[in-house]
Amino acid sequence: MPEALTAKGRATRARIVEGAAEVLRTQGVGATTLDDIRGRTGTSKSQLFHYFPEGKDALLLAVARFEADRVLADQQPHLGRLDSWESWQRWRDVVVERYELQGDQCPLGALFLQVGRTSPGARAIVTGLMRQWQEDLARGIRALRAGGLVAPDLDVDRASAALLAGIQGGVSLMLSTGESTHLRAALDTGIEYLRVSGTPTAPPSCAPGTRRP
Structure with a gap:
């Protein structure tokens, strides 16, 4: 971002980015020109x-980042x-609905294909998104733990990482098949795992005719 933008400059830049996002979602990244974006914004x-100043790639x-x-x-406020x-x-339902409405188009993925997934800028955006998403999930699991709803020794970081990986896998399969079955299964299984971890284990009972040690 250009340094020392005024409040008006920041608002103008944000308007350009948001307008460009609308054009790209409608027309696709490959079919959109700077003239299209100029016309819309x-x-x-x-x-x-x-x-x-670096041109189209910088705008993309x-x-x-806006799409991320x-x-x-x-997913807020859930x-x-x-x-x-x-x-x-409620959060699970919002995630499923979001990706079902998105369908087989992934604006963020298309943008990364255009600028290069391994470019430093793109990698930083993906890393930041996944880190923040996992942190939010981990915070939620800790809230469950504080309420006594999951096991106190549950590995929060591992559980949140697995849940996020399941979502990403489910979304990838949805983009390929057009079906949300795998995404739903990943979310339901991940949440059920958390539930089971908080279920107390009943002490073993004595069979009839046996003596308690």
Whole structure:
């Protein structure tokens, strides 16, 4: 981002990024030109290059960051309130609905294909998104643990990592098949694992005719 932007400049830049995201979602990354974005956002060529002096790739990275932030924002307020089984179920339903509505199009994935998944900017966006998502899930599991709903010795980081990996795998399969079956299964199984971990184990009973030691 250009240094020392005024409040008006930041608002203009944000408007360009949001408008570009709308165009890219509608037309696709490969079919969208800077002229399309200028037309949608009402910006001149000089203005566009003022905020994105490195050109289209810099703008695409800014849109990718916007889309990454949107992934988490679409899960709120539920992702920030995972302190009961009811709140986990509401979050689960929101995640499924989000990706079902998205269908077989993945704006974030398409953007990364355009700018290169291994480019430093793209990698930083993906790493930041996954780190924050896992931290939010871990915070929710800790809230369950504080309420006595999961086992006190549950490995929170491992459980949150497994749940996130299941979501990503389910979404990938959904993009390939058009079916949300695997995503639903990953979420349901991950949440059920948390539930089972908090179920107290009954002490062994004595069979009839045996003596208690």
